[in-house]
Amino acid sequence: MTIKATTYVGFRGNAREALHFYREVFGGEFQIMDWPDNEEKLVMHGHLTTAAGWDLMCADNPEMGAEDSAAQRMNIVVWGDDVETMKSQFEALSAGGEVQMPLVEQQWGDMFGGLKDKFGVDWGFNVSTSPIE
Numbered sequence: 001m002t003i004k005a006t007t008y009v010g011f012r013g014n015a016r017e018a019l020h021f022y023r024e025v026f027g028g029e030f031q032i033m034d035w036p037d038n039e040e041k042l043v044m045h046g047h048l049t050t051a052a053g054w055d056l057m058c059a060d061n062p063e064m065g066a067e068d069s070a071a072q073r074m075n076i077v078v079w080g081d082d083v084e085t086m087k088s089q090f091e092a093l094s095a096g097g098e099v100q101m102p103l104v105e106q107q108w109g110d111m112f113g114g115l116k117d118k119f120g121v122d123w124g125f126n127v128s129t130s131p132i133e
Contacts, residue, residue: 003080008124010061010073015043018058027051033108035060045108075114075122083111086127093117103127 011018019030028050035044042060049055057077080086090103096118103113103125111127 001080001082001085003078003082003086006055006057006077006079008075008077009056009058010075011043011058013040013042013060013062015046015058015060016041019043019046019048022048022050022056026056035062038062075124077124077126079126079128081128081130083127083129086125090115090123090125093123 009018016032019032023030026048028048030046030048032043033045035042040060042062044059046058047055048057078086078089087103090113094115094117097116099113099115100122101112101114103111106112110129112125114122114124116122
């Protein structure tokens with residue numbers, strides 16, 4: 001079983017441009033999933049696996065206001081395939097915090113949930129029911 005953490009960066013409508021730039025800089029391959037039904041072609045999820053094998057993930061955050069803040073720009077994403085451990089970790093991190101999206105199955109087939117912990121740190125959990133290699 002596998003559990004990893006990745007930095008996830010939020011953008012104001014230019015995540016696609018940023019992914020292309022980062023691929024030019026670091027090499028590798030990326031995948032982009034757009035927000036459903038959006039004319040601006042905003043990125044719901046972008047994932048660059050660099051030539052060196054490390055990951056950078058990002059999205060356009062349509063709700064992001066004019067002022068930047070660390071909470072709006074970055075969060076920690078934990079991903080893996082150890083379903084029971086990750087469910088337990090999600091619940092433990094939510095104690096004293098706020099679950100912003102329950103950990104449930106999503107359109108891409110994995111379970112995903114998000115929370116802000118009691119220290120104000122934003123977390124996302126992506127739980128695959130298929131083994132990650």
